[in-house]
Amino acid sequence: MSMTTTGAGTRKLTIARAMAEATAQEMRNDPRVFVMGEDVGPLGGVFGNTRGLYDEFGAERVRDTPISETAFIGAAVGAASDGMRPIVELMFVDFFGVCMDAIYNLMAKNIYFSGGKVKVPMVLMTSTGGGYSDAGQHSQCLYGTFAHLPGMKVVAPSNAYDAKGLMTAAIRDDNPVVFMYHKSLQGMGWLGTEKGATVPVPEESYALEIGKATVVREGHDVTLVSLAAGVHHCLRAAQALEDEGFSAEVVDLRSLVPLDRETIRASVAKTGRLIVVDEDYHSYGVSGEIIASVVEHDHACLKAAPRRVAYPDIPIPFAPTMEQWALPNADKIVDAFHQMMLS
Amino acid sequence: MNHTPTTEQRLWMYRHMVLSRYLEERIESLYMEGKTPVFNMAKGPIPGEMHLSNGQEPCAVGVCVHLTPEDIVTATHRPHHIAVAKGVDLDAMVAEIFGKATGLAGGRGGHMHLFDAKVNFSCSGIIGEGLGPAVGAALSRKLQGKPGVAVAFMGEGAANQGAFHEALNLAAVWQLPVVFVIEDNAWGISVAKQASTAVPRNDRRASAYGMPGVHVADNDVEAIFSAAGDAIARAREGQGPTLIEIETARLAGHFMGDGEDYRPKGEKEGLKQRDPIPRYRRQLLDAELLDDISDTDLVEQAHARIEAAIRFAQDSEFLPPEAALEMVFV
Known part of the structure; x- marks a missing residue:
């Protein structure tokens, strides 16, 4: 961490x-x-x-x-x-x-x-x-x-x-x-x-290796994978799930290229559930790539179909009501987990 | 200032035009291997698009004769004449055109993507794409306090690209040592210059960026030498960028396989009569800088050098296909 x-x-x-x-x-x-x-x-x-x-x-x-x-x-x-x-x-x-x-x-x-x-x-x-x-x-x-x-x-x-x-x-x-x-x-x-x-932040200079994701919160019931602002939505969702008695692991990708597939796969192998959170558009993007990276490697590790909470495939609207409705947030992640557990 | 080339410079320019033309002639015949009777671009020892520079050699030699290996050149999708004049490694260049392991990039680039860092040469297949990098290389020299000018070659069609106007403005606002050289061959594939360009001469566009604009008529080697000499000297002295437009001639099609039906009847024959290489040979013979014996000798040596490069390429192996996965990153 x-x-x-x-x-x-x-x-x-x-x-x-x-x-x-x-x-x-x-x-x-x-x-x-x-x-x-x-x-x-x-x-x-x-x-x-x-x-x-x-x-x-x-x-x-x-x-x-x-x-x-x-x-x-x-x-x-x-x-x-x-x-x-x-x-x-x-x-x-x-x-x-x-x-x-x-x-x-x-x-x-x-x-x-x-x-x-x-x-x-x-x-x-x-x-x-x-x-x-x-x-x-x-x-x-x-x-x-x-x-x-x-x-x-x-x-x-x-x-x-x-x-x-x-x-x-x-x-x-x-x-x-x-x-x-x-x-x-x-x-x-x-x-x-x-x-x-x-x-x-330390005052001295330091470098982080590009291409390494990090587990920013450990858990065992579900893996939440995201990057940038989405990580904070995941951390809030993980807190809310903890209040319900579930333990969510949060993976912060930090790098998209190279993509640290090992860290993602290791986490999902442990939790058996995967939700990807992405503020980028839903289709043809990061969320699909993360899910594919897990599934094509080992689909048997999954206890439920993976889910994504991503931005809908629409231009980003101006009105706050519309934009906020479309953006990923912690509530949507919690909802996705609930649906996953019901199915 | 009217620069006059020395005898040595004249013979250098002539020799490099001969080298370049013979390279193109040999590529032309090798390119067609495996492409008859049905023309299929993917076939033969040199697949893909092929843009020959026949007729445009004066632009390359008239500019590059003033340059050293430390100076930077960015060229276009039609790059061979400029690469030859800039001193790109001929063996590695021809091997790259053949896609071989010994090529400049091991066959990853091909004829439109030739990079030779030893002589600071690069080219690109996108119109107007070399201008920004030339400006940046010039900025690099300025920031490092190192000598060197950058020359961006382009066709006349590039002057209608946004990249052209952005780069000229940036070079001028930062007063960088850049020379922009337009090779005006009058055609953007099949579209004539007058049908695509609102001004008859692109050098006039230099005034929009507060830099000198120079026009060179009639594909004249020594007029190009003089204009480029001025511009490069200005750049070296810290006086900022220059735009030069050279009237040149595309003696071949846009690419090999181009039917050229769009050309007015007789145009190509007229251009061939004004072929700059026989013209310059005549000029040198008349000036007694060359005689039939020394000319034959020079031409034979040039041909032998090209044949050696072609043999080198033909004798080279391809990289294993999975080498395609390497060199995405260093």
Whole structure:
């Protein structure tokens, strides 16, 4: 359990602060690391994840860009291939539509097309998630979209400890890493922050291995698998189930690529039940992949058909009544467990 | 400033045009093996699409003669002439075109995806995709305080891509050492430039980004040399990016198998009469920089070099198919 094995003091950080701290520490140690994107400079990032960097490192290494995602993500690929280690921000993951070519045809393929002779050590930071009525072009998660396309590592932390360690690892990785941070976990008051994401974080630099899930709560009746904000829904559901006398295990994926199938399978082998919680769209996504990874490995370990609590296959609506109705939450997870036990 | 090439530079440009053309001629015949009488792109020793650069060699040599291996070049889906002029390892390049283990990427990339990090060359199959990486490589040099300019080659069709305008603006706003080179062969597959482009000359679009725009007419090797020399010198001196549009000629189809019915009658024959290689040979003979004997010698050596690369490729093995699973990550 990452949050309890750190030996950290009591200093708590938000994910935004943790990302900025990891970046600053890497920038101090490695002159090849630089940051570029929209509003990453004096503003410190719309979601706070580059705060303080401009003051410490200046405009050359913390570069505000024009609103030209195709150009600056393509430029990051060029700089990474030339020996730099750029960190580039796609402000909202929804904006991938204007620059996906630079992401999946360049960033994700240049290593392969060079037979491994060209490295692309870059981090693409991008915000995900809704829940604050920003409607369907600023609220998506799109985890499955990015994880589906080969050539990019993908991480999505649920708390500040993991965010710092994964950010450090992402910057040091010689492969492109998509760092997906959820807005509701970011610690920006105006986005209605999830308190459980702000946790003790060591001041010293550390890296978490990309591709390792973690069991954040142990249990034996059902495995709840999720990532980012969904982990907190699972933890609340696990508490509610405990009050009913059931014991739920919660697996925080932390990374989507590589996917830690072993940890998921080991947990389901123990509990015999699986519910996947995903704020991304229901169909063709992470939830289906997790279930398939378990079932194709060993269907006999399941005591009940697996279930998923995911975002319906609809554009994200504006009206709070509609959006909140559609989003996964702890009650829906508890309901899914009840139905599983009835069937 | 009007740059005049030295004798050595002239002969270098001529030799590399000859090398490139002969490579394309040999690829053309090898590509057709197994594809007759029925043309099937998947058949033969070189499957897939094949975009030949015949006629566009002046663009490659007139620019790359000014470059060193440390300078960066990004090229297009029609990359061979530029790769040859940039000094890409010919054996590994031809082996890659054949999909062999000894190829630049062990056969994972093929002819549209040639990467040679030793000479900072790469290319891509998507129109306008090399511009951002060129800007970024130039930024990298600036941040590292290392010398080097980046040259992004593209066709005239790329000037209508969003990536073109974003990259020119970014290079200009950051005053980066980049040269954007448009090889205007007048055709985007089957669509003529005048049917797709609101301005007759794309170099004029440079004014929108506050950078010099230069036009080179008639596929003229030494005019390209001069324009590129200016632009690259400006970039090296920290004076920012330049856009160059070169009127060149696509002597072959868009890709092999292209019927080219869209071309006006007689156009291709006219272009072939203006083939830049015999023209430049004539120019060098007239200037007495070349004579029939030295020309024959140069051509024979070039052909021998290409034949050696083809033999190397043909004699190489394929990687085991499961090697496809490797090199997704490093």
